[in-house]
Amino acid sequence: MNYFEETKRLFDDSALFYIITADMDGKYSYINKHYAKEFSHVHTNLVGKPYYITMHTDDMKTCIEVSTKCFENPTKLFPATIRKHDGKGDYVYTQWEYRAMFDDEKNPAGIFCLGYNITKFVGEELLLQKANEKIEKNNNTLKNIIFQQSHLVRAPLSNIIGLASILDKKILDSDTSNICDMIVESSKQLDEIIRSIDTTART
Numbered sequence: 001m002n003y004f005e006e007t008k009r010l011f012d013d014s015a016l017f018y019i020i021t022a023d024m025d026g027k028y029s030y031i032n033k034h035y036a037k038e039f040s041h042v043h044t045n046l047v048g049k050p051y052y053i054t055m056h057t058d059d060m061k062t063c064i065e066v067s068t069k070c071f072e073n074p075t076k077l078f079p080a081t082i083r084k085h086d087g088k089g090d091y092v093y094t095q096w097e098y099r100a101m102f103d104d105e106k107n108p109a110g111i112f113c114l115g116y117n118i119t120k121f122v123g124e125e126l127l128l129q130k131a132n133e134k135i136e137k138n139n140n141t142l143k144n145i146i147f148q149q150s151h152l153v154r155a156p157l158s159n160i161i162g163l164a165s166i167l168d169k170k171i172l173d174s175d176t177s178n179i180c181d182m183i184v185e186s187s188k189q190l191d192e193i194i195r196s197i198d199t200t201a202r203t
Helices: 002-011 033-038 057-072 119-169 174-202
Strands: 018-022 028-031 078-085 091-102 108-117
Touching: 002 018, 002 108, 018 033, 018 091, 057 078, 057 091, 057 108, 091 119, 119 174
Parallel strands: none
Antiparallel strands: 018 028, 018 108, 078 091, 091 108
């Protein structure tokens, strides 16, 4: 228990980290100043109050599961992401590491938790997720364009080139023959442009 007490003293004035402990009845037995300030809207004195009053009810299950793992593996730390009431009708996201506490007789004494606010990080993750979804949507659109160019556009374009070539071999007056030559040449140029776009899009 001594190293828990030392850690509590070291982080009692932390402006970044939360330190809390909960007893075996699931009530706060200690909170550092930063945690007390951040969640004073829930209660001005959280010590002695049930641990769950600060959190989203759906995350109570996470706390129970992680705490159970702590007592099953007393030398290990276990992570947990918990949503806490922000006092404005919404939640802040907090990241924690839990560890089981034992008294001098090696009996379970509670849970020690070190945490910090990750709301900004979660918000950036959501923005990144939306950006990735937009990129994926754009990629699908691009793939559809490539397909249309490769199959739907180039097929009739090849027909135009072929038909113009056939006409050019017929006995035509010079003006019509020149027009056929221009159609063939323009069609080939257009075909090359489509091939180039297709190749660039695939790389």
